[in-house]
Amino acid sequence: xxxxxxxxxxxxxxxxxxxxxxxxxxxxxxxxxxxxxxxxxxxxxxxxxxxxxxxxxxxxxxxxxxxxxxxxxxxxxxxxxxxxxxxxxxxxxxxxxxxxxxxxxxxxxxxxxxxxxxxxxxxxxxxxxxxxxxxxxxxxxxxxxxxxxxxxxxxxxxxxxxxxxxxxxxxxxxxxxxxxxxxxxxxxxxxxxxxxxxxxxxxxxxxxxxxxxxxxxxxxxxxxxxxxxxxxxxxxxxxxxxxxxxxxxxxxxxxxxxxxxxxxxxxxxxxxxxxxxxxxxxxxxxxxxxxxxxxxxxxxxxxxxxxxxxxxxxxxxxxxxxxxxxxxxxxxxxxxxxxxxxxxxxxxxxxxxxxxxxxxxxxxxxxxxxxxxxxxxxxxxxxxxxxxxxxxxxxxxxxxxxxxxxxxxxxxxxxxxxxxxxxxxxxxxx
Ligand code: EPZ
Numbered sequence: 001x002x003x004x005x006x007x008x009x010x011x012x013x014x015x016x017x018x019x020x021x022x023x024x025x026x027x028x029x030x031x032x033x034x035x036x037x038x039x040x041x042x043x044x045x046x047x048x049x050x051x052x053x054x055x056x057x058x059x060x061x062x063x064x065x066x067x068x069x070x071x072x073x074x075x076x077x078x079x080x081x082x083x084x085x086x087x088x089x090x091x092x093x094x095x096x097x098x099x100x101x102x103x104x105x106x107x108x109x110x111x112x113x114x115x116x117x118x119x120x121x122x123x124x125x126x127x128x129x130x131x132x133x134x135x136x137x138x139x140x141x142x143x144x145x146x147x148x149x150x151x152x153x154x155x156x157x158x159x160x161x162x163x164x165x166x167x168x169x170x171x172x173x174x175x176x177x178x179x180x181x182x183x184x185x186x187x188x189x190x191x192x193x194x195x196x197x198x199x200x201x202x203x204x205x206x207x208x209x210x211x212x213x214x215x216x217x218x219x220x221x222x223x224x225x226x227x228x229x230x231x232x233x234x235x236x237x238x239x240x241x242x243x244x245x246x247x248x249x250x251x252x253x254x255x256x257x258x259x260x261x262x263x264x265x266x267x268x269x270x271x272x273x274x275x276x277x278x279x280x281x282x283x284x285x286x287x288x289x290x291x292x293x294x295x296x297x298x299x300x301x302x303x304x305x306x307x308x309x310x311x312x313x314x315x316x317x318x319x320x321x322x323x324x325x326x327x328x329x330x331x332x333x334x335x336x337x338x339x340x341x342x343x344x345x346x347x348x349x350x351x352x353x354x355x356x357x358x359x360x361x362x363x364x365x366x367x368x369x370x371x372x373x374x375x376x377x378x379x380x381x382x383x384x385x386x387x388x389x390x391x392x393x394x395x396x397x398x399x400x401x402x403x404x405x406x407x408x409x410x411x412x413x414x415x416x417x418x419x420x421x422x423x424x425x426x427x428x429x430x
Pocket of ligand 1: 023024026093094122123124125126127128161162163164165166187304305327328370371398
């Protein structure tokens with residue numbers, strides 16, 4: 001089993017290039033099948049989850065050609081069926097985007113029930129509500145969600161919760177429905193806007209993405225396009241917090257600073273310096289960190305996908321901090337692991353009360369999910385001694401070349417596959 005071996009204590013210093021946004025890529029890849037013409041997508045992160053999406057597309061006859069590591073050409077015209085039950089797709093959340101995309105294009109989709117990180121109940125009732133409002137029938141049979149419509153008709157849809165997935169899914173189906181759809185209480189995340197921009201570049205007519213109300217005028221056909229995915233807000237934020245916890249000086253490059261504002265604001269509150277330029281943000285942690293409070297919220301609030309990373313930093317900050325998780329109810333599972341490294345954190349329901357400690361110490365720990373796993377890596381980078389992190393498959397779902405990027409900033413981290421390799425790592429870095 002592969003693990004990360006990490007010797008903490010080195011401040012991270014230097015520059016790191018951020019890749020394309022995973023959660024935008026998952027939706028955009030699915031949306032690319034909506035036209036018969038070739039679509040070229042750039043800045044696709046090379047991750048387990050994006051590879052699973054491409055594999056699933058091939059399984060229904062779509063032609064997928066990798067032009068280079070981050071550029072892919074997709075030809076949806078060769079699509080042969082609408083049943084997606086590829087084994088790898090069952091593990092990823094983004095598989096549900098094939099529902100909206102295929103319902104829009106083919107008026108029918110059958111997709112294995114979505115998997116993804118175990119961070120609490122993850123219902124899809126709002127996706128279903130949206131499809132039904134457009135006139136589709138939706139049912140679950142034999143582990144598949146089946147949705148079909150004789151006619152897909154624009155509608156006025158009020159989402160009961162702000163949901164990234166439901167907003168994007170309804171947007172995709174509505175893009176090829178007849179007439180106008182209005183989505184109220186829409187999610188405003190940068191990747192929602194990215195998907196809308198992508199669809200518009202294929203000839204869709206979507207207005208208002210990035211606000212609470214999205215208006216879609218359905219079109220009967222979409223055409224080919226070339227499109228570059230936005231940078232990953234959460235990958236960038238993770239490196240920014242890694243700089244903070246290791247008392248480092250890191251510049252994240254190829255980012256959109258506006259998307260990082262809530263993250264930058266919290267870093268400044270806890271004592272870091274944050275400098276923004278056109279497409280880069282520099283984080284310098286020269287002073288001891290201090291406490292703060294934070295509540296996760298839909299964009300432009302502080303992202304739930306950054307909650308474990310800020311908790312790791314607050315665990316090392318002077319004073320008592322409170323972190324409230326308002327999006328997912330089971331996103332503090334990693335706290336037990338952090339406690340093994342010396343953190344002093346009490347979880348009560350959706351709140352973590354954190355008494356800052358002076359240092360973490362290396363330990364053998366497991367990554368419970370993607371973002372928590374990445375956060376534990378940052379804790380290990382700050383800790384005294386060696387940590388061994390298990391279940392790194394979760395981390396690899398969302399961070400391309402994570403160990404290599406950290407090494408380029410001076411981190412002592414290696415992927416290891418045996419006790420012997422761990423011993424070698426200890427000797428080499430000791
Ligand atoms: C997306 O998940 C991301 N995943 C998640 O990223 C991210 O944490 C989340 O958005 C919030 O930003 C992908 O894009 C593949 P939601 P999603 O629908 O779409 C409730 C990561 O680490 N809800 O915005 O599943 C839901 O339970 C992952 O990259 C309903 O009640 O999230 C949650 O409380 C983890 N009914 C809230 O809404 C629904 O039909 C927000 O969920 C849908 C959602």
